Amino acid sequence: xxxxxxxxxxxxxxxxxxxxxxxxxxxxxxxxxxxxxxxxxxxxxxxxxxxxxxxxxxxxxxxxxxxxxxxxxxxxxxxxxxxxxxxxxxxxxxxxxxxxxxxxxxxxxxxxxxxxxxxxxxxxxxxxxxxxxxxxxxxxxxxxxxxxxxxxxxxxxxxxxxxxxxxxxxxxxxxxxxxxxxxxxxxxxxxxxxxxxxxxxxxxxxxxxxxxxxxxxxxxxxxxxxxxxxxxxxxxxxxxxxxxxxx
Amino acid sequence: xxxxxxxxxxxxxxxxxxxxxxxxxxxxxxxxxxxxxxxxxxxxxxxxxxxxxxxxxxxxxxxxxxxxxxxxxxxxxxxxxxxxxxxxxxxxxxxxxxxxxxxxxxxxxxxxxxxxxxxxxxxxxxxxxxxxxxxxxxxxxxxxxxxxxxxxxxxxxxxxxxxxxxxxxxxxxxxxxxxxxxxxxxxxxxxxxxxxxxxxxxxxxxxxxxxxxxxxxxxxxxxxxxxxxxxxxxxxxxxxxxxxxxx
DNA sequence: ACAAAAGTGTTTTTAATACACCCATGA
DNA sequence: TCATGGGTGTATTAAAAACACTTTTGT
Numbered sequence: 001x002x003x004x005x006x007x008x009x010x011x012x013x014x015x016x017x018x019x020x021x022x023x024x025x026x027x028x029x030x031x032x033x034x035x036x037x038x039x040x041x042x043x044x045x046x047x048x049x050x051x052x053x054x055x056x057x058x059x060x061x062x063x064x065x066x067x068x069x070x071x072x073x074x075x076x077x078x079x080x081x082x083x084x085x086x087x088x089x090x091x092x093x094x095x096x097x098x099x100x101x102x103x104x105x106x107x108x109x110x111x112x113x114x115x116x117x118x119x120x121x122x123x124x125x126x127x128x129x130x131x132x133x134x135x136x137x138x139x140x141x142x143x144x145x146x147x148x149x150x151x152x153x154x155x156x157x158x159x160x161x162x163x164x165x166x167x168x169x170x171x172x173x174x175x176x177x178x179x180x181x182x183x184x185x186x187x188x189x190x191x192x193x194x195x196x197x198x199x200x201x202x203x204x205x206x207x208x209x210x211x212x213x214x215x216x217x218x219x220x221x222x223x224x225x226x227x228x229x230x231x232x233x234x235x236x237x238x239x240x241x242x243x244x245x246x247x
Numbered sequence: 248x249x250x251x252x253x254x255x256x257x258x259x260x261x262x263x264x265x266x267x268x269x270x271x272x273x274x275x276x277x278x279x280x281x282x283x284x285x286x287x288x289x290x291x292x293x294x295x296x297x298x299x300x301x302x303x304x305x306x307x308x309x310x311x312x313x314x315x316x317x318x319x320x321x322x323x324x325x326x327x328x329x330x331x332x333x334x335x336x337x338x339x340x341x342x343x344x345x346x347x348x349x350x351x352x353x354x355x356x357x358x359x360x361x362x363x364x365x366x367x368x369x370x371x372x373x374x375x376x377x378x379x380x381x382x383x384x385x386x387x388x389x390x391x392x393x394x395x396x397x398x399x400x401x402x403x404x405x406x407x408x409x410x411x412x413x414x415x416x417x418x419x420x421x422x423x424x425x426x427x428x429x430x431x432x433x434x435x436x437x438x439x440x441x442x443x444x445x446x447x448x449x450x451x452x453x454x455x456x457x458x459x460x461x462x463x464x465x466x467x468x469x470x471x472x473x474x475x476x477x478x479x480x481x482x483x484x485x486x487x488x489x490x491x492x493x494x
Numbered sequence: 495a496c497a498a499a500a501g502t503g504t505t506t507t508t509a510a511t512a513c514a515c516c517c518a519t520g521a
Numbered sequence: 522t523c524a525t526g527g528g529t530g531t532a533t534t535a536a537a538a539a540c541a542c543t544t545t546t547g548t
Contacts, residue, residue: 011259012258055355058332083306083360085259087303109256113330165492181499196539197500198541201502203492203536219546220498220499221546222498223498224500224545226500428527443512445529446510446511464519468519469519469526469527470525470528471527472526
């Protein structure tokens with residue numbers, strides 16, 4: 001988070017909807033915000049990771065900086081998906097007070113550039129995030145949020161769903177090696193539907209960029225599954241342009 | 248355009264990529280910008296319609312205001328599609344000088360919210376636009392543009408193409424009544440491909456929201472085509488959610 | 495031997511593609 | 522009657538969907 005003294009642009013911020021996948025849930029990384037207002041009441045809620053941009057900072061860089069500061073991760077899938085600029089998006093008294101305190105300025109109005117990010121949750125980056133006061137929360141259980149952050153998450157999820165149906169991005173949420181079943185569950189959870197496993201396998205495995213590894217699962221009390229990896233080079237070479245307007 | 252005296256936010260602007268379709272070309276509405284610099288040289292180029300936002304103005308409203316001021320049209324298809332915030336997007340000396348002159352301020356850096364709009368070009372709105380120093384230019388023939396406006400158009404066109412393949416928005420560029428051939432040509436031009444007319448008709452006409460009118464073309468030296476209209480209510484009722492991930 | 499999840503094939507249905515001629519009108 | 526673009530049908534191919542059992546492992 002930028003400190004008040006830095007050379008920051010108080011009109012423009014970035015907010016990141018950081019998605020992760022674990023225990024068969026799509027999760028989003030939220031910052032715990034505790035704030036004691038002037039009457040001494042403690043408020044406890046959450047907000048999206050985000051920050052004001054520096055005066056000459058590129059928006060994409062501001063977003064990846066926010067992401068790195070929070071998780072320690074670089075070179076992560078990160079896409080702008082919308083901006084939010086309603087003049088009343090900063091209107092709750094708690095939000096106004098919090099901004100005044102953290103920035104040292106009276107903030108009138110902020111336009112925010114929203115990004116969504118897909119990360120593979122590991123112990124390392126999870127610990128890193130927790131130290132930064134962040135927590136992974138199931139997207140279906142998102143609590144009350146600061147500003148219009150609930151809207152931003154809803155909107156980001158819609159973008160994720162759309163992109164997942166049109167581009168191979170599910171891999172970004174999984175480890176390097178993953179099983180077909182893990183991928184299928186990920187699709188089912190994000191798209192909120194159930195998929196026939198035979199048809200899913202057929203569809204996914206006919207693409208050449210799903211590379212089967214020699215390694216299998218071990219220590220599981222059932223037939224061990226093969227691991228696969230996603231080969232981006234093969235994908236880039238063979239990707240199709242589909243016309244298909246069926247609406 | 249906002250005048251220097253108004254209560255404007257000099258950090259944030261909106262830019263509109265306004266698409267229209269005529270004489271079998273996809274066109275974009277550009278503002279002619281003539282500027283005599285300090286050494287007396289006259290520069291002549293084009294820019295996207297756009298404006299700084301007012302201090303408390305909603306971005307969507309700023310965009311629709313820009314559109315209405317330029318064309319006289321209200322309630323037009325208008326979608327945000329991206330934001331552009333590179334710190335170097337204002338770097339050409341001509342652009343800097345022009346901003347200083349038109350705003351009366353030294354402008355360091357502006358983040359712009361980009362919208363694309365689809366309008367049905369008519370004599371009325373075309374005359375209106377021409378009076379405002381605007382001109383319809385074939386997207387394939389776009390000249391040198393101010394700032395990063397060439398990038399914005401390219402990006403906007405990509406969004407238009409994507410949306411055209413996934414949602415019925417082609418109608419927005421046509422008059423209320425149109426023929427199937429006009430619609431097909433529109434798809435061919437925007438998607439830059441050729442389509443089999445029998446298959447196109449089959450695909451389009453099986454959807455119930457294409458309503459055939461009794462009126463036919465008249466005065467044409469060939470078999471007159473029936474006019475159709477797009478029924479948004481029927482579309483909203485029957486629209487499908489397609490999963491289809493075939494990448 | 496049992497529980498648990500992996501992995502596999504075929505049939506049916508639906509959508510996409512390819513392809514060529516007759517029709518209605520104005521000039 | 523000719524030129525012009527409108528409008529139509531069928532056969533083929535490809536993809537999606539529906540559906541149930543066998544395999545491998547740990548306990």
